Amino acid sequence: MTIATELPAEHTLDRGADQATPSEAPITMLNPDFPFSYDHYLAHPDGLAVVPPELYGTEVAVIGAGLSGLVTAYELMKLGLRPVVYEADQIGGRLRTASFPSAPGVVADLGGMRFPVSGKAFYHYVDLLGLDTREFPNPLAPATSSTVIELAGEKHYAATAAELPEFFHEVAAAWKAAVNDGAAFQEMQEAIRARDTARIKQLWNELLPKLDEQTFYGFIAASESFKKAGFAHREAFGQVGFGTGGWDTDFPNSILEILRVVYTDADDQHRLITGGAQRLPEALWNHAPSGMAHWPEGTSLASLHSGSPRGAVDRIQRGADGDLLVRERWGRETGYPAVVTTCQSWLLSTRIHTEEALFPAELWTAIERSHYMQSSKTFVMVDRPFWKDIDPETGREVLSMTLTDRLNRATYLLDDGPDKPAVILLSYTWNDDALKWLALSAEERVKLMLHSLEQIYPGVDIASHIIGQPITVSWEADPNFMGAFKANLPGHYRYQQRLFTHFKQDRLPEGQRGIFLAGDDVSFTAGWAEGAVTTGLNAVWGVVNHLGGSSVPGNPGPGELLDELGPIILD
Ligand SMILES: Cc1cc2nc3c(=O)[nH]c(=O)nc-3n(C[C@H](O)[C@H](O)[C@H](O)COP(=O)(O)OP(=O)(O)OC[C@H]3O[C@@H](n4cnc5c(N)ncnc54)[C@H](O)[C@@H]3O)c2cc1C
Numbered sequence: 322m323t324i325a326t327e328l329p330a331e332h333t334l335d336r337g338a339d340q341a342t343p344s345e346a347p348i349t350m351l352n353p354d355f356p357f358s359y360d361h362y363l364a365h366p367d368g369l370a371v372v373p374p375e376l377y378g379t380e381v382a383v384i385g386a387g388l389s390g391l392v393t394a395y396e397l398m399k400l401g402l403r404p405v406v407y408e409a410d411q412i413g414g415r416l417r418t419a420s421f422p423s424a425p426g427v428v429a430d431l432g433g434m435r436f437p438v439s440g441k442a443f444y445h446y447v448d449l450l451g452l453d454t455r456e457f458p459n460p461l462a463p464a465t466s467s468t469v470i471e472l473a474g475e476k477h478y479a480a481t482a483a484e485l486p487e488f489f490h491e492v493a494a495a496w497k498a499a500v501n502d503g504a505a506f507q508e509m510q511e512a513i514r515a516r517d518t519a520r521i522k523q524l525w526n527e528l529l530p531k532l533d534e535q536t537f538y539g540f541i542a543a544s545e546s547f548k549k550a551g552f553a554h555r556e557a558f559g560q561v562g563f564g565t566g567g568w569d570t571d572f573p574n575s576i577l578e579i580l581r582v583v584y585t586d587a588d589d590q591h592r593l594i595t596g597g598a599q600r601l602p603e604a605l606w607n608h609a610p611s612g613m614a615h616w617p618e619g620t621s622l623a624s625l626h627s628g629s630p631r632g633a634v635d636r637i638q639r640g641a642d643g644d645l646l647v648r649e650r651w652g653r654e655t656g657y658p659a660v661v662t663t664c665q666s667w668l669l670s671t672r673i674h675t676e677e678a679l680f681p682a683e684l685w686t687a688i689e690r691s692h693y694m695q696s697s698k699t700f701v702m703v704d705r706p707f708w709k710d711i712d713p714e715t716g717r718e719v720l721s722m723t724l725t726d727r728l729n730r731a732t733y734l735l736d737d738g739p740d741k742p743a744v745i746l747l748s749y750t751w752n753d754d755a756l757k758w759l760a761l762s763a764e765e766r767v768k769l770m771l772h773s774l775e776q777i778y779p780g781v782d783i784a785s786h787i788i789g790q791p792i793t794v795s796w797e798a799d800p801n802f803m804g805a806f807k808a809n810l811p812g813h814y815r816y817q818q819r820l821f822t823h824f825k826q827d828r829l830p831e832g833q834r835g836i837f838l839a840g841d842d843v844s845f846t847a848g849w850a851e852g853a854v855t856t857g858l859n860a861v862w863g864v865v866n867h868l869g870g871s872s873v874p875g876n877p878g879p880g881e882l883l884d885e886l887g888p889i890i891l892d
Contacts, residue, residue: 353525360441372870385663387414392857401615409633418597435591440851498546538572687816693804706736807847824863
């Protein structure tokens with residue numbers, strides 16, 4: 322159930338805000354903490370910045386070849402610097418696509434898989450690299466021919482939200498009223514559409530201190546609309562949620578995290594990348610942009626690195642000459658005038674020996690206190706999209722996209738056409754629901770998941786369609802991530818504010834300059850690839866300014882606008 326089903330439909334995807342009237346303009350991920358238009362910044366014909374020619378070829382270390390590290394490296398390369406990318410595992414990071422070994426063209430996105438069209442900076446790169454996208458089959462989305470919601474053993478089948486029983490419409494109405502009454506939802510979306518940054522800041526800066534200590538659950542439980550509707554509505558809201566499905570595993574998180582998602586439509590109008598999300602970081606690695614400041618035509622990140630990034634980093638410290646020394650796990654150490662780290666920031670204390678003096682103590686507190694969500698996914702390949710078969714007794718599809726309060730929580734059906742192998746994402750879970758799978762093998766997981774689905778779809782023999790081995794992931798079990806993505810708890814706003822604004826270093830002592838944090842968990846919208854892109858762009862701004870370059874006239878960068886538009890400091 323998406324909140325958008327209750328609001329006027331908007332399909333202004335193809336129209337820029339500049340041509341549309343404010344009320345028609347699309348919602349963008351103009352985050353209220355820092356409503357900087359990264360898409361306009363990226364689209365500027367004169368580019369992002371200039372560095373003095375004497376700096377051309379200067380090496381800058383970029384730790385992590387996920388989306389954030391590759392956006393950072395790609396933009397630094399375009400400006401004439403020489404990014405040196407380090408990666409502990411695969412190019413792509415949490416945009417990781419696995420192939421089923423017996424049918425390599427059939428893929429499963431283990432991390433990011435559905436990308437909101439409001440993420441304009443993310444799509445800047447998707448479009449630049451010519452990647453094909455199509456609508457993701459979320460619950461009740463137009464691309465989803467049917468959805469089943471099964472709660473407390475009761476099953477509801479619907480092709481569209483309108484077909485659901487009245488109860489679910491009451492739940493959606495209670496949520497809409499809660500965010501309108503308690504968080505100025507409609508006013509904020511109007512301000513975002515109009516890119517009215519003064520209004521966005523005014524609304525958000527008033528709400529922030531009031532809501533920073535509120536959990537998501539506390540917010541809905543305290544709302545008049547949910548109080549009136551009663552517990553069953555709150556419970557069903559948690560299980561069915563909005564946009565992408567159930568959100569009750571987010572109930573302990575700060576309500577600010579949820580508001581950032583719904584204000585910016587991050588939960589709506591999702592698209593997948595055909596062939597898998599990992600194609601985006603791989604394409605960035607291989608792409609040779611034209612018209613670079615220094616490098617000859619045909620230069621790409623891949624060619625600058627002779628085909629492979631450097632290895633895992635295990636130490637960062639300041640050298641006697643002032644350079645930052647980056648050491649790899651197998652001993653090679655290189656000095657740089659600037660370093661960008663894009664791995665989950667927890668790893669700076671757990672897996673990378675990072676000299677303590679490089680960051681202020683309060684930044685270390687922010688790094689250490691960060692809260693990460695766990696997440697697990699389990700996929701199987703099937704012989705064909707048999708779920709589209711019609712049950713002669715009911716006249717309905719035999720299997721649907723499913724939201725349930727059973728262990729699986731959410732089952733997604735993904736296909737590339739009628740007579741080809743297809744994929745079932747049997748279960749996608751977060752937090753406690755993900756921990757339930759952590760200790761189990763892939764086979765045990767699949768057996769339990771199939772058992773749950775048998776209760777919902779008695780008589781449908783899903784197992785008989787499965788071919789090949791299942792693919793499963795628990796991100797918290799991977800030492801290069803140690804969690805899926807950040808989600809702040811109540812009272813954590815101050816930590817996020819410190820992490821996000823660290824790229825502007827003019828107020829830091831000399832010894833703490835030159836090392837920049839970027840990546841998903843540094844952004845205000847962790848769990849969305851847009852934040853990986855935009856914090857990478859912040860780091861580019863930071864590096865350029867640190868080395869002696871500057872933004873181009875007429876295209877102020879995030880650092881120039883941070884004081885005016887940036888996140889406020891709470892006491
Ligand atoms: C389960 C899950 C579902 C998601 N769903 C969505 C979604 O549907 N839509 C969406 O927009 N976003 C989604 N996301 C978020 C999205 O995947 C991330 O925002 C994005 O991929 C993060 O990119 P990054 O570069 O910031 O970090 P990462 O991708 O984590 O990149 C950091 C890199 O650093 C490397 N590294 C770690 N330690 C070292 C070391 N010591 N030395 C060198 N390298 C190191 C890692 O191997 C990794 O490749 C999801 C994430 C997960 C986990």
